[in-house]
Amino acid sequence: MNFIEINPGNWFYNLSVIGFLKALSHEKSKEKQEVKITDDGRVLIDRSIFDESQSHPGVPEALVRYVNYLSEGESLEDWFKKGKQDKRKKYESLYNQMGEFGYRLAMAFNKLFRSRTPYQNMVQEGENLEFVQFVKSLKQISEKDDGERCGICGKKWFVQTNISQDLKDRLFRFASVHSSELGPSIGEFPNSFWNMSTSFFVCPFCVYLIIHSHLAWIELNEPRGKKSIFINAPSFKVMWYLNKYARTIYGREKIKEVRQLLGISLVELALRFNIQLGKWTMMNIEAVVKSGNGISFFSLPYNTIELLLDRNIASSLYEIGSTNVLNWVLDGEFDRIMREGEITFRENLEKSDSKMLSYSQKLFHLYTLIMERTKGGILV
Ligand SMILES: [Zn+2]
Numbered sequence: 001m002n003f004i005e006i007n008p009g010n011w012f013y014n015l016s017v018i019g020f021l022k023a024l025s026h027e028k029s030k031e032k033q034e035v036k037i038t039d040d041g042r043v044l045i046d047r048s049i050f051d052e053s054q055s056h057p058g059v060p061e062a063l064v065r066y067v068n069y070l071s072e073g074e075s076l077e078d079w080f081k082k083g084k085q086d087k088r089k090k091y092e093s094l095y096n097q098m099g100e101f102g103y104r105l106a107m108a109f110n111k112l113f114r115s116r117t118p119y120q121n122m123v124q125e126g127e128n129l130e131f132v133q134f135v136k137s138l139k140q141i142s143e144k145d146d147g148e149r150c151g152i153c154g155k156k157w158f159v160q161t162n163i164s165q166d167l168k169d170r171l172f173r174f175a176s177v178h179s180s181e182l183g184p185s186i187g188e189f190p191n192s193f194w195n196m197s198t199s200f201f202v203c204p205f206c207v208y209l210i211i212h213s214h215l216a217w218i219e220l221n222e223p224r225g226k227k228s229i230f231i232n233a234p235s236f237k238v239m240w241y242l243n244k245y246a247r248t249i250y251g252r253e254k255i256k257e258v259r260q261l262l263g264i265s266l267v268e269l270a271l272r273f274n275i276q277l278g279k280w281t282m283m284n285i286e287a288v289v290k291s292g293n294g295i296s297f298f299s300l301p302y303n304t305i306e307l308l309l310d311r312n313i314a315s316s317l318y319e320i321g322s323t324n325v326l327n328w329v330l331d332g333e334f335d336r337i338m339r340e341g342e343i344t345f346r347e348n349l350e351k352s353d354s355k356m357l358s359y360s361q362k363l364f365h366l367y368t369l370i371m372e373r374t375k376g377g378i379l380v
Helices: 011-025 061-070 076-081 092-098 100-113 125-140 165-172 204-210 236-253 258-272 279-283 302-308 311-320 323-331 334-349 354-378
Strands: 003-006 035-037 043-046 218-222 225-232 286-291 294-298
Touching (some): 011 035, 011 204, 011 225, 011 236, 061 100, 061 125, 076 100, 092 100, 100 125, 218 236, 225 236, 236 258, 258 286, 258 294, 279 302, 302 311, 323 334, 323 354, 334 354
Antiparallel strands (some): 035 043, 218 225, 225 286, 286 294
């Protein structure tokens, strides 16, 4: 099997996969496509992504791209100057093996594994090369019937690797090094996939995916502190696009309300893709929200999602472009759309304000579309 096939799972796994895809897709147009997201929502990863890179022998291609992603726009000279340590000397062995790229790798690893980083102490300074070897070994990963089941993906992935027992203990036992938010409070985690135990096995493949998980959060800067969201769904295709849209919409319009952000992302999805989602998929689209209080979940009612994903309704909402109107749809207060249309129409009839009259027509049209959809017995 040349491809490693992955299916959507729990939200933390999905978050990690989307982060991984984000880092990989960063460098555009390699001749071959190593990763495919299928229409039915799976991801196929070509094992060759773990082959040694042509530009940096000894380092797997996937890691080269991740290092490039993490160190993009950074100057090595500036990095050397920062801090008291002589980094040239400190990372000499990496330099001897990989040339300049070795320093970039150290820089990238410092952003992942050192103090106050997302995976603090997962890999220690002296273990950088060992970790590179570990990533390279992922090409040979296979499922082993009598292996231990992974608490993240539920599979029994196994790979032969020569890393030290110390490093193995840190990589393959779930703890705070994998996720500073979830690790320490794992016993309290309500979802059954966490096994309700303080520690569980994390398979080699998930280890590599997890170190990308922080990339998938969309950070919303709020006056009352930081908040991040991730849109979770039972299809990687749906997740890939919804999160992409949510990120762009937030960047463009600074919409901070999770409900609206999710709503507009669904509208964009309907407009850009003629996508037919099953009921089960729609019912399981949710926003995972990370804030100072921990993790919470937000979802829209199935009926609302169905309306937003209706291409005609989506395009009407998009044309109207009003947050108020979107809110009424999200609240199921459809009559208000009608009323707003009537008021606008009456007020602007005498003035013959054609722009506002056309706006009122758009509202009537949206109302009609929603009624047609709901009276068809779809909404109760
Ligand atoms: Zn796993």
